[in-house]
Amino acid sequence: METDIEKNLVSVRERIERAALRSGRDPSGVRLVAVTKTVGVDLINRAIDAGVGIIGENRVKDAKEKFGKIGARAGWHMIGHLQRNKVRDALRIFEMIHSVDSLRLARAIDGEASGRDITVPVMVEVNVSGEETKYGVVPGEVREIVEAAGRFGNIRVCGLMTMAPFVQDAEEVRPVFRELRRLRDALRRSGFDVEYLSMGMTQDFEVAIEEGATHVRIGSAIFGPRKY
Numbered sequence: 001m002e003t004d005i006e007k008n009l010v011s012v013r014e015r016i017e018r019a020a021l022r023s024g025r026d027p028s029g030v031r032l033v034a035v036t037k038t039v040g041v042d043l044i045n046r047a048i049d050a051g052v053g054i055i056g057e058n059r060v061k062d063a064k065e066k067f068g069k070i071g072a073r074a075g076w077h078m079i080g081h082l083q084r085n086k087v088r089d090a091l092r093i094f095e096m097i098h099s100v101d102s103l104r105l106a107r108a109i110d111g112e113a114s115g116r117d118i119t120v121p122v123m124v125e126v127n128v129s130g131e132e133t134k135y136g137v138v139p140g141e142v143r144e145i146v147e148a149a150g151r152f153g154n155i156r157v158c159g160l161m162t163m164a165p166f167v168q169d170a171e172e173v174r175p176v177f178r179e180l181r182r183l184r185d186a187l188r189r190s191g192f193d194v195e196y197l198s199m200g201m202t203q204d205f206e207v208a209i210e211e212g213a214t215h216v217r218i219g220s221a222i223f224g225p226r227k228y
């Protein structure tokens, strides 16, 4: 079956806009990250032609292949667990990393960025729900990473990211998004310039927007249902 990416994108954009407006937010404060981790180059190019400006990939190896063919027609964001030995390749592709989940990784990114004389904007991934299968630092460790990164010269923590548990009813995960926002707000009150909240996927992005998401990471709703 042919996937109607263009139509899906119109519908996703409308849903983003409505969720923003009903929570009193400016829709332009919500960026759509089109998650393409199981999607081929042709469909990605179609999505870009239809206005997608940010591509989200969760593996350096796949991203490298696709980036080689697509290039910088869109911005590339890393949204999956990043191994330290892949940092060098990652920084050739990605303009932002949503998924910094340890101080060691932050340090590795800083070192590589320093060698390239760039500053890399990153988000810290937080395991808010405490699920054992999830990456991310526990909420109590976020501040330590943000503080440490503040002392590194070539990495800038610009936000927090989380993945909510899979549930039937998105309302169930509202407290997860609320907690991420609370963590961000507490950091801001302490003077850290942490702005973004990367939260919300196909199953729950509207609730995430109502709770303050600035980046929603959406795959299935654009490219068709898929199992990961």
Ligand SMILES: *Cc1c(COP(=O)(O)O)cnc(C)c1O
Pocket (backbone or CB within 6 Å): 035, 037, 058, 079, 080, 163, 200, 201, 202, 203, 217, 218, 219, 220, 221, 228
């Ligand atoms: C796959 C993935 C998404 C998108 O999931 P959908 O349910 O297809 O929207 C978002 N974030 C991360 C980190 C992912 O790995």
